[in-house]
Structure formats: structure tokens, C-alpha cells
Amino acid sequence: MGRRMNTASLLSYWTFRYLLILCIGLLVVASAAVLWVRQTTMDDRMRMMGLLSQEIADRVSGDGSMPDVSPALDDLIAKRKRFFNLNDELCVTITGDGGLLLYNDRTLSPEEIRKRLNDDLSAPADPDIVTVSTPIVNDGGKTIGHVTLLQSKKALTYIPNENRLLAILLIGIAVLGWLTIYLLSRKLSRPIRQVAEAARQVSGGSYDIRLEGEWREREIGELIGSFKEMTSRLKQLEEWRSLMMAGITHELKTPVTSVIGLVHAVREGVVKEKEADEFLDIALKETERLQTMIADLLDYDALAAGFVKVRRDRLDAGALIAEIVHQWNVMQGEEGCEAVLEPTEPGMTIWGDPLRIQQIVVNLLNNSNQAKAPDRPLNIAVSLVSGGWFVEVAVTDNGYGIGESEREFVFERFFRGERKRQRIRGLGLGLTFSRMLARAQGGDLLLLHSSDEGSRFALRLPMHPSASDKAT
Template sequence: MMTSMFRKMLMAYMSVIIVAFSVLTFALHFEVRHFLAAQKLLVLNQEAEDILPILERVNGNPKFYPAYDRIVSRYKRVDNTAVNLLLIKNSELVKIQRLTNQLISHNAILNRTAVERVLSGQQVQLIGPFSTSQRQSTLIVGVPIESEGIIIGALFLHTPMQELQMGQVTELILLIAGPILLLSIIVLYFTSRRFSTPLLQMNRAVQAIGKGSFTERVPVTSDDEVGQLAGAFNEMAVQLERLDHMRKDLIANVSHEIRTPLTSVRGFIQGILEGVIPASDQRQYLTIAHSELSRLSSILNSMLDLSAIETGRITIQSGPVQWAGVVEAVTERTRVRATSKGLDFEVSNTDPSLTIWGDGDRLTQILFNVVDNAIRHTSAGKISISSAVADGKLRITVRDTGEGIATEALPHIWERFYTGSPSRSSGEARSGLGLTITKHLVEMMNGKIEVESKLGSGSLFTIWFPIFSTV
């Protein structure tokens, strides 16, 4: 079935081709007509040159008339060339009775100017009606007739324009143009289909993706712009499919993480209200409930932060920040978790006078997310934080001896909802938003974050920030 795009392209191409062929045929018609007219005038000139010597002999001796009559008859028969003589009264040719039907008067010739030019000794060539009795378009050649150096008249040879057989010329042009036009239409048909088919396939794929089928792909059959568009579409479809998987994983993970603390909190409160939990143990269970609610709040805050970043509603309150204070705050919040897992926690090279420009709370959030991620995926060994000035910038490194990240997963760890492969089973709550938020915040403060990792060999996160002051 032809698509609307296909019809538009085909009709546009066909219209251009038909108009071009029509103009070309029209131009060729007139060019060929002009060429044939010029050739015919040359023939008439040659015939006039053949007739003149014989006519001059006839003027002196009428016995040469049969030769003159034969050549005139032959030209009439072969080329439909008519001969007329305009004679001055004192010419001997006037006395030849057999020339009567070829004689013509001044008044009978329409183009008086041409007559005057020929009688003045010039040769003329013109196209138009010849006499008052012949109004059709005619090719005319006029030459003067001389006798002993004196002009005694004018010889006119003329033939109708239809003798050029323009009908046959037009048929020949159409005969040639017709197959070419047909071939052009066939080529345009398949060319239009070649361009429109990928667009139709993309349209169907978009509709399928809109209905939730993210496995649709468009065949890439060329390297041109349409092929590049198809390739870009397939890449987009791959990203959408991955994003859909991440979204489903997020819903499953977040639902689990939200349901677990809510179930615990509800059970503890219900136990206290029903008296199942003794008064002496209520504080302990309330502490656990408070911890669960804090974890729930952290998950929700992460989702709200990402939403604010993506919609441009997040604000950065930038100012001078002492980096040592940020490291100390993060260390206090994470050391207990690291120690509880049996991990060594090491902080080094933090210059207390080092100041950077940024939002203190967001800087704390950035470092916390990176360190928290390291603790989450490290079951043995140590976590180390190092800060130093390099290349005129602050370089912060967070190294762990954890499970590491597979090479093929490295490009995706910054994507929202990405929680890694099932093999990365840390047992910790994960929403797949921490590193996404971290990267956005780092870039919003003119920084850069990088990662180096190998599966089973730990990870190294490096953060760069511009230095505000070292005083």
C-alpha cells in the first residue's frame, strides 16, 4: 500500500519530470523547426543558383527554355519548390509566352521591402506569406536576375512550411521521449519507495513502541540520511528498552524497599498498641521503626531529587566551602556502617585550608553517595578517601576493594534506575538513583566524575572540582 509520503514524493517527481519533458519537447520542436528551415533555405539558394544561369541563357535565346522548364519541374516535383519571376518591362523574358504562368507583379507580392532589396541587387531569405493568393507560411528565397550587368528582374523560389514535415519530427520526438519518460517514472517509483519504506517502517515501530513493545527495530539498508535516521531510531529504541527494564526494576526495588520498612513499622506500632510488646522493649522497637522510616525517607528523597534535577527545579546555593569539613561530615555518617561490615576506613591528604566554590549541602550529598555506594558493594577490605590538588583542581578519589563493576556495565552506571547485573547482590537497598543524582550535581557545579573498575577488583571513583582558594 502506498503511503501518503510515497504518493507525495512520486507525484512531485513525476510532475517535475513531465513538465521538464514537455518544455524539452517544445524547445526541441522549435529548434528542429528552425534547423530544418535553415537547411531548406540553403537548398532553395542552391536551386536559385542552378536556375539563374539557365534563365539568363533563356533571356538571350528562347531555345534554352526546355532546359529551364526541366529543372523547374524537377524542383517542383522533388522539393515542391515554386518559381516566380518578377520582370522589368524592357526584359526579353517578358516576350516568352511559356513563362506567363510564372510571372508575378509587384502588387501580388506581399513583402514589398523584399522586392525592393532584390531589385537593388541583394539576395533575400524570409519566412512568411509570399503573395496575396498564398497566405500560408512559406520559405522564400529571392535573387536578382541580371543581363549584361543590368538587373532585369527578380527570381523568387518558395515552398510551404508544411514541407518541413514537422508532424513527423514531433512524432519522432514523442517516440523518443515517451519510453524515456516511462523509464523515468519507473525509476522514480522505486526510488520513492526506497526512501518512503524506512519511514513507513519507523512509523509502525513508533506506534508499536507507543503501545509498550520496545523490541521493534527498523532495518538499516543504506548509509545515507535515511539509513542514519533508521540507525539513530534503533539506538533510541535500545535506550527506551533499557530504560523500560530499569523502570520495571525500579518499581520492583522501590516497592520492596518501601513495603519492607512500612511492614516493620506497622507491625511494631501494632504490637505496642495491642500490648504484645512489653513496655520495657518498646523503646528498642521504636528505635528500629525510626531507622526504617529514615531509610524510607532516603529513598523518597532520592526520587524527589532526581525529579527536581530533570525538571530544572533544583537550586544550587554556591559559595566558598572548606573541603575538609565536607569530608569530616561524610566520614562521621558512614564510618559506623563501614566498621559494622568489618571494613577499614581510611581518610588521607585532606588540606584543612582547601576551599572550593559550590553548595556545601550538595557537595556533602555527592561525597556521601559515592562513599555509600563503595560501602554497599564492599564486603571485605577497606574504603579510602583521598583529597589532593592536581592540575590546578581538587581531585577526590574514593577507592574500595569490593566486587567491582563489569566493563560492559561501566557506561550505564550513571543511568537512572540502573542497579547493575543480578550478580551484584550486595543485599543492600538500591534504587539505582544515587550515582545518577551524583553525576548531575557534580556537573551542575562545573565538576567532573570518572570511574575505573574491574569485576572482582574493586572500584576507583575520581571527582574533580575547581579550586576557589587555598588560603
């Protein structure tokens, strides 16, 4: 036995996978967004630091050889940090010629500043530090010092508010996306669960199912409608199967019972001489009828299992049907109804098995003969018509016809109409077997119409290519 695969419900299966894909996608988007925001923030702050550095350099420049550092510079730098929204870790230094440290805003001590900058305090010595340096030029155009702003890269790209907002947005999108797919999957899985439960009921033999709800989706509505129709059909077929099996049992049991009774009467001497011979003749006819029914069952099973070989010969349709109708008329004798073959056009050539075609046409003729209406003489007409890829052999009678409620089931196995069950014994396999033979030859058997005025069946057989070329 194979290992049973672990399965999950449609709802959990798709919601989990959608959430997983959504989270991976949002993670990629979040990573790209964070990198972009950090880079943009860093560029903006570097620009702000450059503006601040330039403003300070302009304020401390003069006409002397050293920068003019005012005591009010601390207050100015504090205001500009708040205005430009710069981090408190930003350190401002002013150096004179030769790297002499003239000013720092006490964010870092002089010793820490010298560790993080180069010798002239104008460039970073620490790779984690970013600096912006602006030369201080006096009125004579000579560089008399530098204003250097230094800050760590981490502090430069630190954006807590933006990160929180991005996290809230991504979490909100993930929750909203999961909720959407959850509700959609739940809505789609509900009718499927109902159909699955109904299918379990049907497999258990219960056909009284109820599928409630209104479905706006066309595919779901078609699924529910098709399942209801299938269940109704199965229920009807199951009821008919029970009735047909009871009928078959009765049909097979009746001749056996008759034969036993007749033979027993002869054996016990209840009847003698001429009457005994008559009893034996009746028993022989019942035996032949029983043999025919058993042969029908065997033929049907053999064809359904694919054991019957069907030939595909090139045949003259007109000559073949004429011979079949003639033989059937001869078998009817003087008291039987005579089938009339209507004039046909010559040269209609078909593919098929002559023996199987004869079986089908004879069965149609026998059915027409059995459908004789009591209030009028029976007329049976056989006609041949070519149409496109096929030749149609139509058998038409003016019998009592087939009831409207029974017409769609005439080709079902073991189905027999109410009138036929009352008048004639049989198993209800004739039309089923005939259609199977027709389709095995590449054709079909159809009921074209039926009413109280009679019925018309059509056997369609594939036309030989040479004949179809002539027809076109």
C-alpha cells in the same frame, strides 16, 4: 485544535514533484529546441531555394532580351525539389522585363501569384510569404528578368519527422527520469516505512520488532542500527523499570509493615517494659529509613524538574574535601571504616556549591563503605587531581566491585546491583541524583573503573579561572 495537514507518502510526494519539475524543464528545453530547429531548417531551405533560383536563372539566360524558357524546365524543377528536399508548395516563377509572367510551375495560378507578390512579381506582398528572387542576366550583362521562388513561412518550417523524433526523445527522457526517481524513492522509503511501523509497535508497548534487509547506504544502515539499539535499550529499561518499581514498592512497604507490626505489638501489650522500648526504638529506626527514602524521591523529582537551586561559589577544593572526609569519618564511629585523604597540591580552586559537593562525596563514600568484600578489610582512598579545565575528586575502594553487565547502568534511576539489593535497602537514586547535581554545577560524575578488586568513581568540577591560569 489545529487543522490537520494532509500528508502523502514519501514515494508519491517526491515522484510527483520530480515528474512535475522534469516536465517543466523538458517543456522549456523542447520549446528552445523547436525554435532552434525551425530557424535552422528555415535558413537551410532558404539557402537551397537560393541555389535552385540561381541554377534556373543560369539555364534560362541567353543572348536575347527575354529569358529562354525551355519545355524541359518542369522536369528539372521537379527533380531539384526532390533533390533539395523542398516542399511541394514551393512555387517557381519566371518573369520578363516589366514583370511579365513568362513561367510558373503550376503550383499556384497566375491570379494567386499576383495576389501574393508585388507588381513586378519580385517581392512578397503577403507577410506570410517568403520569396527568393534571382535576376536573369543575358550574355551582354543586362538584366532581362527574374526567377522568383515563393513559399509560405509555415511550409518552409514544416518538419514533421524532426518534430516526431524530438517528441519521442522528450517523452522517453521524461519516462526514464520518472522511473529512475520512482525506483530510488521506493528503495529509500522502504526502510523508513519499516522504521515508522516499528516505532508504532514500540509506542504500543511491543519491543520485539524485526527490521529485515541489507542496506548498502551508510546513512540508512546507521538509522536501522540506531533504531534497533534504541529498541533493545528501551526493552531492557522497561523490564528494569518493572523490576525496580516492584523493588521500590517492596522497599517502601517493608518498613511500613515493620512499624505497624511493632507498634501494634506494643499497643496490644504483647511486649512490655524494656522489650517494648526496644520495639519502639526499632520502629523509630524503620521510620527514619522510610523518611530517608521518601526524601530521596522528593529530592530527585525536584532536581529533575529544575526546582533545586545550585550555587556557584569559588571554593578551595583541598580544604572542602578534607572537611567532608573528616566529618564522614567522625560519623562512622570507632567500628566504621576510615576514608584516607591522599596528599593534594595546594591552590586548587573550583566553582561549585559546597553543600551539593558534600552530598555527592558522602554518597560515594557511603557506597564504598557498603561495598565491603567479606574476605578482606575495606580501604577507601580519596584523592584530588587537577586536569585542564577541571579538578577531579576520586573515591577508590577495594570492595566487591560492580558486575560487568551492570556497569553501564549504575547511573540509571532506580537501578540497583544484584549484590546491593540483597544486602541493603534503598531506591537506587543515589548515583543518579549525584550525577545530576554534578552536571548542574558544570561538572560530571563518572565510573572510571570497577572489578572484583574494587571501584573508582570520579567527581569532576570546573576549575576557577585563576587556578587554571596557574596550572598552565
